[in-house]
Amino acid sequence: MKRLLVTTLLLLVVLTSRITSVDASFRIIEDQKTTTYYHGVRHTEIIGTIDYNGTETLQKINYMGANPTSFDDLNLVVGDNYLDYGWGMGDLATIITNVNNRYDNYRVIGGVNGDFYNMSTGMPIEAYVRNFEVLSKGIDVNRTVVGFHDDGTVVFGRPTWSGYEAIVFNADHQIKHRFDIEAINRDPNTEGGVTAYFHNVGRDIATGMNIVVLNALELKYDEYGKTYFGKGMLEQNTSGTVTLDPYDFALVGSTVNDDNLITEGDTVVVQAKMGGAFEGVRFAIGAWETLVKDGIVTEEHTYGAGPDVRHPRTAIGVKSDGTVFFVTVDGRDYINGYRGVTAYELSEIMYHFGAVDAYNLDGGGSTTMVVRNDTDEYIYLNTPSDGQPRRVTNGLFFVEGEHEDPPVTLPWPDTRVVLDAPSGFALNDGVLTFDGIPHASGYAIDIDGTVVSTLTPSFQLDLLPGLHMIRVKAKGDYTDYQDSSFSDVILYMVYTDPMTDVIDWLKQQAERE
Amino acid sequence: MIRPYLRPLIVALILLLAACTPTTDDPVVDEGCEPNQIEIDGECVTLSGPELQLRQALLGMATKDNYEIDVTIIDPASTTYDLTIAKDGDTSMMADAAETIYTVHGDTCVRHTWLVGSVTTETIPCDDEPPFYRAFTYDMFTLSSGTYQLNETSFSVVEDTFGTLLPDASLTSLSLSILDDAIDRISMVFERSDGTYTMVYEFTRYDDVTIVIPMEE
Numbered sequence: 075m076k077r078l079l080v081t082t083l084l085l086l087v088v089l090t091s092r093i094t095s096v097d098a099s100f101r102i103i104e105d106q107k108t109t110t111y112y113h114g115v116r117h118t119e120i121i122g123t124i125d126y127n128g129t130e131t132l133q134k135i136n137y138m139g140a141n142p143t144s145f146d147d148l149n150l151v152v153g154d155n156y157l158d159y160g161w162g163m164g165d166l167a168t169i170i171t172n173v174n175n176r177y178d179n180y181r182v183i184g185g186v187n188g189d190f191y192n193m194s195t196g197m198p199i200e201a202y203v204r205n206f207e208v209l210s211k212g213i214d215v216n217r218t219v220v221g222f223h224d225d226g227t228v229v230f231g232r233p234t235w236s237g238y239e240a241i242v243f244n245a246d247h248q249i250k251h252r253f254d255i256e257a258i259n260r261d262p263n264t265e266g267g268v269t270a271y272f273h274n275v276g277r278d279i280a281t282g283m284n285i286v287v288l289n290a291l292e293l294k295y296d297e298y299g300k301t302y303f304g305k306g307m308l309e310q311n312t313s314g315t316v317t318l319d320p321y322d323f324a325l326v327g328s329t330v331n332d333d334n335l336i337t338e339g340d341t342v343v344v345q346a347k348m349g350g351a352f353e354g355v356r357f358a359i360g361a362w363e364t365l366v367k368d369g370i371v372t373e374e375h376t377y378g379a380g381p382d383v384r385h386p387r388t389a390i391g392v393k394s395d396g397t398v399f400f401v402t403v404d405g406r407d408y409i410n411g412y413r414g415v416t417a418y419e420l421s422e423i424m425y426h427f428g429a430v431d432a433y434n435l436d437g438g439g440s441t442t443m444v445v446r447n448d449t450d451e452y453i454y455l456n457t458p459s460d461g462q463p464r465r466v467t468n469g470l471f472f473v474e475g476e477h478e479d480p481p482v483t484l485p486w487p488d489t490r491v492v493l494d495a496p497s498g499f500a501l502n503d504g505v506l507t508f509d510g511i512p513h514a515s516g517y518a519i520d521i522d523g524t525v526v527s528t529l530t531p532s533f534q535l536d537l538l539p540g541l542h543m544i545r546v547k548a549k550g551d552y553t554d555y556q557d558s559s560f561s562d563v564i565l566y567m568v569y570t571d572p573m574t575d576v577i578d579w580l581k582q583q584a585e586r587e
Numbered sequence: 588m589i590r591p592y593l594r595p596l597i598v599a600l601i602l603l604l605a606a607c608t609p610t611t612d613d614p615v616v617d618e619g620c621e622p623n624q625i626e627i628d629g630e631c632v633t634l635s636g637p638e639l640q641l642r643q644a645l646l647g648m649a650t651k652d653n654y655e656i657d658v659t660i661i662d663p664a665s666t667t668y669d670l671t672i673a674k675d676g677d678t679s680m681m682a683d684a685a686e687t688i689y690t691v692h693g694d695t696c697v698r699h700t701w702l703v704g705s706v707t708t709e710t711i712p713c714d715d716e717p718p719f720y721r722a723f724t725y726d727m728f729t730l731s732s733g734t735y736q737l738n739e740t741s742f743s744v745v746e747d748t749f750g751t752l753l754p755d756a757s758l759t760s761l762s763l764s765i766l767d768d769a770i771d772r773i774s775m776v777f778e779r780s781d782g783t784y785t786m787v788y789e790f791t792r793y794d795d796v797t798i799v800i801p802m803e804e
Contacts, residue, residue, distance in 0.1 A: 499705045501686075541684045564702060565685035572753060572781065573668060576660055577683065579752040580670060584681035585690045585698070585711075586718045587674040 098371075100422035101125045102135075112445045113183045114148055115140040115472050117455060126419045131384075132411045136443050136455045137427060138184055139399030140472050142226030147476050150222045150398060151180055152188065152204055152357045154468040156196070159293045159321060163196035163465035166444045167452055173471060177205075179478055182452075184445030185471030186388050186400040187464075189360035190379070190436045197296055198467045200360020201233060203348070206480065209294045211235055211301045211346035217362050218433050220390060220470075221355035224477045228392050230361075230431050234350030238270065238302065240325060243481065245339040246557070251486035255344060258302055261326060268327035270344045272302055273320045280315040284332065286325040287316055288342050293323065304344045308336050333487065356477065359470055361433035365389055365421040369430045372421050379437060381417035386459045387437035389420055390470065391429030399427060400470065402443040406459035414459075439464045482552055493548040493558040496531065501566060506544065507532045513555045514548035520560060535566065539573070542566045634725070640765060641735055642725035647768025649721065652676055654769075655792040663782025675798040689800045699800050706801070719748040720763075720773055720788070728763060734774075737761035753777050753784055769793060 104122040111117070118137040123130050142149050153173035155164025164172070170182045189198040200212040201219045211233075212219075221229040238255035256267040259275040261283065271279050272295055279285055288306030295302040304323040311331055318324060323344065325331070336342055352358060363378035365371070375381030386405035392398050401423060405414020415423065417434060424432035439460035446452050458464060484490075496517065498509035506519070510531040517528050521537070521544050535544075545560040569577055620631035623639055634642065656672040673680045677692045689699040696713040699706050727744065728735035737745065742758055749758055756779035764771045773788040 497705065499702055500707055501702060567683050567685040569668075570662065572779065572784070573660070573662060575751065575753055576668075576784070576786070577670075579749075580658060580672070581681055581688060582714070582751075583718050584672045584679050584688065585696075586714050586716050587672060587679035587690075 098127050098373075098418070098422065099125070100127070100419070100426070102423070102426060103130075112447060113474055114145070115183045115445070117184070117445055119455065124415070124419060124423070126416075126422060131413055131415070131419075133415065134404040134407075134410070134412045134456070135423060136402045136404075137399055138186070138401075138443060138445065138455070138472070139393075139397050139427075140183075141395065141397040142222075142472075143396035144226070147474055148183075149180070149224075149226065149473050149475065149477060150228075150357065151177075151182075151471050151473050152202065152222075152359045152468055153182070153185075153471055154202070154204070155465075156209070156294070158291065161192075161196040161198075161294065161467070163191070163193075163467055165463035165465050166442045166454075166469055167463065169466075169469045170444060170452055170471065173473070177473075177475070180473040180475040182446065183472040183474055184443070184452075184455075185469050186390075186402060186443045187436055187440045187466045188468040188470050190362060191467030196465075196467050198360055201348070201358055202360065202468060203352075203355060203358035206356055207303070207305070207343065208345040208348050209303045210296075211348070212360060213296060213298065213300045217360055218364065219352065219358050220361050220433060221352045221358040223355055224480070226396060228398055228431075229351045229355065230392075230433060231351060233348045233352035233358075236347045236349055238344060239347045240268065240270070241343045241345070242336055243341045243343070244484075247341075247481055249481050249483040250340065250488070251335055252483075254347070255325075258299065262328070266327065266329055268325055268330045270302070270304070271318060271324045271326060272304065273318045273322065274299065275318070278315050278317050279324060279326060281326055282313065283326050283328045284330045285312050285314075285316050286310075286331045286336055286342075287312065287318070288323055288325070290321045290323055291341070293321065301346060302344065303346075305341060307341055308338055335486065354480075356480075359468060361390065361435050363417050363434040364432075365417065365424045365434055366391065366429045366432040369394075371425045372417075375417040375421075378417055378434060384414040384416055385437045386414050386439070386441040386456075387417075387420050388435040388441045388443075389424055389432055390435060391424045391427060391432035393428045394430050397428070398472075399429070400443065401427065402441050402456045404441070404457050404459070406438075407457060410457075412457075435470075436466065440466045442466070484552055488556065490550060490554055490556040492556045493550055495558040495561045496546045496548055497561065499546075499561070499564055501535075501564075504535050504537075504568075505532060506535055506546075506564075506566075508546060508561075511548035511558065513550070514558075515551050515555075516549045518547050518549055518557070520545040520547075535568075537566070537568045539568045539570045542568065637730040637735070638725050641728060641730075641763075644765035644768055644770060645723055645725060648770050651769055651793060653794045653796050654790055655796050657789040657791060659785075659787045659789070661785040663779075663784065673792075673796050673798055675796045678798045678800070680798050689798065691800075701801060719745065720770060722748065723763070734762040734764045737763070749775075749777075753779055755779060756784065 102124050104120050106121040109118045116139050120135045124133050153169045155168050156162045173182050189200055191198045200217045202210045240255055241252040242250045244250050255270045256262050257269045259271055261281050262269050287309045289309040290304055290306040292305040387403050389401045403415045404412040442458050442463050443455040444452050493511050496508045500507050508531045518525050519533055522542055544564040544566055547560045548558040550556045620626050624631040624633050653675055658670040660668040671682045679690045681688050687701040691697045696711050698711045699708050727741035756777040759778050760776045762774045770790050775786045777784045
């Protein structure tokens with residue numbers, strides 16, 4: 075009896091210890107492994123067998139990683155194919171083209187698909203921040219958000235949301251002022267409060283208060299009113315009844331814009347106010363299941379996209395040294411035998427590659443990884459399970475190029491002295507000179523619509539033959555002096571070398587008249 | 588009542604004045620030769636009608652001090668450049684799309700370069716050379732299809748003038764048309780290793796030009 079009891083107890087210990095073991099056994103048996111560096115980003119493809127707790131499956135795994143904390147000109151951005159008024163979808167190649175077109179300072183090296191999304195509208199499920207603009211705060215599903223700071227560090231978790239704010243930018247994209255928005259689609263209840271109205275309010279604004287109607291450059295909101303984003307320019311100040319058209323939004327308040335804060339040429343952004351560890355992130359995207367947290371593999375996946383089911387999957391991880399990496403695992407490929415992985419297996423894969431934190435991104439047919447090769451072509455590194463790249467909501471990308479400086483915040487009210495516009499121009503041998511302006515911190519030179527900066531009142535023009543239009547303004551500082559207005563246009567004709575001889579000859583002939 | 592001896596005196600005076608006052612319609616003629624002749628080495632040489640007209644125009648041009656020249660240049664890429672040269676007495680001007688240069692001739696010569704809102708003024712050496720077309724003489728040209736073509740034998744006379752216009756270029760043709768007692772148009776074609784350059788001088792607004800040098804704003 076006693077022996078039976080002891081044996082039974084021992085058996086129970088063995089069985090329960092196996093069920094509650096914190097050390098699932100995992101290994102990757104590599105049949106083929108290829109590592110290539112593309113523009114400083116490492117890509118490794120592994121074809122082999124993963125053994126998870128004795129279950130062996132053939133897999134094709136793609137890894138792409140780099141350390142953005144080590145290089146100013148290697149960064150992480152998000153990208154999309156959204157419409158100006160609404161959402162949208164695009165395959166990764168289309169999204170990459172959009173990123174390259176949107177930013178002069180970035181060029182995509184490679185990346186992966188991003189968040190889960192509404193497959194009818196393309197709206198991402200979680201938050202999405204693009205170059206400091208909070209296009210969405212998500213639809214209240216409380217999933218993980220991944221944020222990217224300018225120093226290359228990554229933050230995972232839940233942002234702190236504290237309502238909405240309005241940010242007013244001047245024509246130079248400097249912040250004139252920012253203020254809280256009390257609520258959306260109703261009148262303010264507080265003294266001096268300001269609210270924002272969007273077209274989905276479904277009625278006229280008849281408030282008797284000041285109404286600042288803004289013609290939207292971009293609008294993003296969902297049908298349920300969970301999240302709003304508007305970017306626009308002044309259309310009218312009024313206090314009458316306003317019927318918003320679908321491409322307008324408005325600010326309402328008893329004193330809003332009495333101080334003439336918002337003027338022609340300014341851009342106003344209304345967006346969710348994001349804080350906590352995410353305050354100041356330039357880019358952010360939604361993710362889901364936690365795969366690795368603080369160096370520990372997730373044992374139990376209680377939520378997520380079918381955690382026990384084999385799918386093609388995409389994930390993002392961060393190593394202890396700051397290296398960020400993406401992983402895709404092919405699946406649903408019954409010809410080659412790549413069946414995909416569970417969330418448990420994916421967690422182990424991310425830990426295997428060195429993640430201290432790792433999260434699942436959208437998978438299934440959305441799983442795609444693209445890189446720009448040595449001949450500057452964008453190529454798909456994995457095999458999307460739909461048979462072709464799926465149109466997804468957004469993506470994450472390594473880019474070459476430095477971040478632009480964040481927008482500067484100016485004082486409001488702006489009592490800085492306005493500098494005089496430059497004058498006294500002369501052009502000699504392609505060098506533009508002008509009279510210096512006292513207190514100017516530098517000068518902005520607009521050449522055919524492109525603005526360059528100089529610290530001194532002299533600039534070497536290196537222009538192609540043709541007629542060029544040049545304007546100059548003195549730049550102030552952010553405390554005492556405002557930029558001047560631009561000077562009158564200076565026309566500068568650049569001739570080809572032979573024509574320069576002709577013109578010089580004609581000048582001589584004219585002087586002989 | 589006019590005294591009898593006064594009438595013949597008045598008639599003689601009128602005849603004398605008529606003889607001494609040239610009209611604008613009278614051709615400039617060399618003394619002792621016919622109106623269609625010029626004196627060369629003491630001999631009266633008869634000019635053809637076209638030769639005479641050209642001579643009259645070139646001589647008349649020498650008296651002009653108020654006109655505008657619209658200059659058009661076409662380069663081998665078929666790009667067109669337009670400039671304006673003008674003369675108003677002692678002041679001349681050249682303007683392209685971007686700047687205007689005024690030159691005032693006097694005991695000293697002054698150049699004003701105008702560039703939106705700003706003017707640079709400098710004293711420069713006076714260039715006493717005349718513009719290139721004032722060196723033309725009637726015998727350098729032959730009338731052909733209504734315009735006067737510079738004879739090839741006269742190319743060398745003008746090529747020095749064009750020396751710095753397009754280095755390493757060769758003048759291939761120069762044609763001139765006249766209107767009354769002035770030049771109307773000069774067309775020049777140059778060949779260079781990179782292709783053909785065309786330059787046209789169109790003379791306009793005779794005695795209708797007023798050049799005002801702008802004051803700095």
